[in-house]
Amino acid sequence: MKKNKNFSKLQKTFQNRTIAIFLISLFIVAIFAVRLIWLYNSEYRVRAAEQRQKTIEIPAHRGNILDSNGNILAESVKVNVLYYIPEKISQQQRDVLINGLSRILNINTDEINEIINSDSTVRIADGLKKKQVDEIKELKLNCLSISVENKRYYPGSPSLSYILGFVDKDSDGMYGVEKYYNEDLKGKPGLNIFSGTREGNPIAFEKNKKLNAVEGKNIKLNIDENINVIVANVAKEAYEKYQPKSLSIIVSEPKTNKIVAMENFPRYDSNNPRQGRTKEESNELETLSEDEKVEKYYDIWRNIAISDTYEPGSVFKLITTAIALEENTANEKSIYKCEGIYTDIPGVKIKCIRWYDPHGDQTVEEALANSCNPAYVRIAQDIGYAKFYEYIKSFGFGEVTGIDINGEAKGIIPKSAESINSTQLATMSYGHGIAVTPIQMITAANAIVNGGYIIEPKVVKEIEGKEDKEGPAVKRQVISEETSKRMLALLANNVENGAASGVKSSNYKVGGKSGTTIKIEDGKYTSEKVVASFYSTFPIDNPKYSVLVVVDEPQGSNSGNAVSGSISKEINNQIVKYKNLEDHSYTAGEIEESTVPDLIGLSLKNAVKLLEKNDLKANIVNTSLSDSIIITNQSIEAGTKVEKNSTVDLKADDSGTSLIKVPDLIGMSKSEVNIEVGSLDIEIKNKGNIEEGKVSKTIPEYNEFIEPGSKLEVIYESD
Template identity: 30%
Template sequence: MARRKKERLLRQQPDHRANRTILIRTLILMGIFGVAVFVPLFFQLWKIQIQDYDYYRGLVADQQTKDSTVEANRGTIYDSNGVPLALSATVYNVQLSPKEIIQCQENYKEKVEQAEKNGKDPPDYPEPTNEFIAENLAEILDLEVDDILARLAKENSLYEMIKWRVEPEESEAVEQFITENHISGIYLMPTSKRYYPKGSLAAQVIGWVNPNLGEGAYGVEALYEEELAGETGRVVTAKNGVGTEMLYWFEDYYDATNGDDLTLTIDATIQSFCESILKKGVEQFDVQNGGFCIAMDPNTGEILAWANSPTYDLNDPWAVTDPVLSQYLESVKNDPSTSEEAYAEALGNTQLQQWRNKAINDTYEPGSTFKSIVLAAALEEGVVSESDHFYCSGSVMVEGWSDPIKCSYTPGHKDQDLATAVANSCNPAFVAIGQRLGAEKFYDYLEDFGFLEPTGIDMQGEYDTSSLIWPRDKFTNVNLATASFGQRFNVTPIQLITAASAVINGGHLMKPYVVSQVTDASGNVLQYTEPTEVRQVVSEQTSARCREILEKVVDGGTGKNAAVEGYRIGGKTGSSETLVEGHTIVSFLGFAPADDPQVVILLAYDAPKPASPGANTTAGGWYISGGNMAALMASELLENILDYMGVEKTYSSTADVLVPNVTGKTLADATAALKKNNLTLRTVGDGDTVTGQIPAQGASIPGGSEVVLYMGEQAPTDQVQVPNVVGLTLAQAQKKMTEAGLYLKASGASGYSTSTAYEQEVAAGTSVDQGTAIEVRFTDSAASGAGL
């Protein structure tokens, strides 16, 4: 009995081991469950707070703040004298916030209701309905009402840009509209816009900024993008839960850093001279494919001017204004078979054509202008001298070529010394000079003068012509012959003018450049371009001999139309006959003063239009050659440049003089004063004292001219009409002007018996004072020939 009771008691005692086992299992299960539940939670917290911290921080910032960019002002581009050619100014983007405008409209309605309830007057400005806002903004900004209404219909939107970069006149009108009508939700966001004060001046050099990307698209605007662009700034402001800006709650401003400024070597005045003369020649000679004109300092490599045709307005680079290109586009547009896609393609190609810098992106056969290079090489090597003679029968046979190579002067120049052969631009003579040099030496000078490598100028898209010139091992005797007068190989204009500078500057091949310095906003110079000599090609002595010989090209040779009274001009004409029938590129390479060159120019007109297929003159009667076209225009250009540069003239007996004041003097004193100024006189009347004179004091007339003195009588004050002297010889024009009581100031090639007037400064029929000097430009029509 007692035993059973004991066993019963033992069975009733708890099993502690089992309980511990259950407890342990329970704790393990709870731990596992806890880990399973909380580890993903901890991972998610880690992911949010650490891994994706920047992302969620950005979301918070986006919900609580508005971040707007502030564009940096792009650096200014100046010419060499500090004249702004490209600059940026603050303009504004007009932005709508439809969500805020809805709130503005509700606020207006509440004010009206409150006013009615309190018996007060309603707001004294119109209700800002969508229609009211759209109609007014459309009128101010020249937009469509429906387009603005479509933007306003996006009621949950906070940012709807309706117009980019509006001018100050428009932005001020928008601001006035906002203020007068108490409208919120219309914003003027500051930005910058690129302006080109000189319009098309140096367009292909400067380039333009793509407004959609805010980056330079062409020219130095693109090449110096990093320097010009600057760094964008930021404006951070707080906004409430519905996205409305709280302008005075929080604002943080990060200044934009303006771009650096560029100073170019381009002189805006010389640039305008080059562009004007290029345009004048294109129109006068009916040129079909534009042209180019470069002016360079031969001693440093600085580009003083760089003009291209066709060109465009930098402020509207997509507009096509060139007459030839516009006519082409019009013909495409009016063609019934032209689709929209075809017209768009034609427009795009035309725009690309006007944006191209022909003098660096394109190549051409240099023609006879290249003879200056051959002359320098031959003199340097000692294979020719000034005493050498060359015979020209009108053509020459070259081994390896079955046809004769013709001279531009088909009867032949006969016997001529070196200087005369150069002045005549004689092809057979230069074939002989090339043969004396030999293929190896000739090719060496092609390399030394830089024709087998880019010049390295700081401009976009320089064409590498090395593939356009024969390899040395394939440079045959025939190639040598044609290359000797600049045909059947291509160079860039910038290569040619750079090489020609080495011919006349003492033999130094200089690296050309356009940007002289980069400065920051405070004027500190960050980068400065020093003139760089690539190599010495020929000696100082050879260069001096070349200058002397090339001066004779203008003084009586094929370049006589480039002559300028009072200045010593040297140069070489060129007429490049391309492989396309009727397509000739006429050019003139000139430098001045001939004894100490300060400027070298290369002027070319691409494809003057023949009057008919196979004709050698234009419809206007101009003989298609470098001597009759490019040299003629170069005369006016060089005169303008040299006058502007202040180069001193060498006066001749017929050089212009100023008329002194002799009124009130005795005849003897007046005669002495006029004689001192190289002027003669004629008297009217029999008084003892001069009572009037024609021309008046200070008039500029040619030396040796006759001044009319009125003795005891008053000088007549009635005006006279200018006669038409175009087409007359110098003597005929002089007589006609004298008969009209006027003076003739002759310029250009006026000193030759075959010279005729082609242009007069004052149009025929214009009324002017008696004694007025009328400038008349002359050309020598004998300066013709396809090889000139």
């Protein structure tokens, strides 16, 4: 009995202890549970999740660039891109690859072998069409990979490449509008933030979030694509015809200085900016090192319309004239004498374009129309050093215009009025000894015709979501509206009666000024290399457009009127037609015509006499002071009918050697030949049936040049 009591007591004690241990354990578990719950909701949990956090950038859609009419000039598109990934392939696979790419992409075998032999991934082609993608997939080659990528696309390129620029592989703007307005165009990338496993799979978590990308803004330009196409087509033809070193054309609205068109030649393709602009340049790039290529690319991408300087030549006489009228140091009827060569500055000879037949006394109106350098030297001297310098600064030379494209140059002018010597003042009066950019020149010339206002040139019209309430950015008024009106009349007279006749039209009134700058080579001026330029504006009574054409080192004809004037006229005519600007009330009056004679091979003296006999004028750019120099080119082809008093621009051989051009004797009898060559200093050697036959051939042949006293073999044959 006692044992049972003891056992019962022991059992009860054990149960109590078990319960106590259980309760204590339960309490401890509860504490740990509470602690775990606290930890789960604490910063440690957040930190752990953040360690697993992944962020993926969501690219923003780059904004489009549009012309003033809403036409797309630049856009981002999805394209199929084909890559070659290096790996060992069998001969059979190699054959499949070569035959396939040759057939599908029209790539030659040498290029494909070069791709196959590459040690790194090669981007073969982009912009693949669906049919091409399907055919490439059917090749079943692991070494070929097709990916869908964003690409900036320029539908009209290479037109407007120097305005638009291009983007790099990260879609950041490089040059042009793409660079200047990069922050507006690129937008802001979005972010996809989530917690993930090691494999990258998302884990549900309240901190996961997605920040949507902000699309880039669309930008509308002042560029009118239709006008720019006109400019591009005319410029392309001119570049092929004159084969210059370079050519630059700007079209603007003079009252606002909005840039309506801009083209440079040679030009690059914004869709493929690292390709040479010409075949020769492409071949050159293949021979260059990587560092040399980079330097060459900078040269290719440089916008010469805003970055390159040149001596503006006689177009700058517009500036000198405007200063004189504004300061009242001269008026349209003031008389300035031309003696052919200005020699008042010791050791300096300044030649008029008509040094062989000086203008004599002439008014300012006539001096501008005649483009007489000696007269302008005297006009500048009357203005004075201080005032002349003050005005060229006010017209914006020596400072950037502020155009909204990167890379603008300031040009070169004297440091101060005090630093200008008498020779510099003299040469600056007609645009030598000063270096300007095309954008500076058209901005200053626009001020002359728009009422006197220097206005910041503008490429961009509007940015999506932003309002431009300011209008044209007027910097200052440099001449009065009255002076501007007087200058318009002088510009019109230049075209009607002067050396700027290259843009004359019977359908509308136009004003203009040509410029021909003889370039310096090896420290000397040479008429073999010139810059031919022309500024025109129309309609002259209410200018809506202005055009500046600058051609560096044209071949053949080389005067501003003949080369750049003809280019400008074609552009002007097409813009007038496109914008319906014909002046139906304007009549040019009854036109009397003359026939242009053949002047090639004649001495300058005889060529001028022959032109005057036909009621025509001569204009020549030359460094020689001899009137015996031989004419080698004329701007208007012999036999062409033109309006009386028109100007024929001539180019001559500076050497002064008097050569004789072989006349056309084919089909003539002996007596006719004697009459034709009687006045020429050549020796005739007749062969064949001289008495009864007709000339069938001459040695040298017709149009070739021979020296005086040379023999000309004339061969006769009977019918």
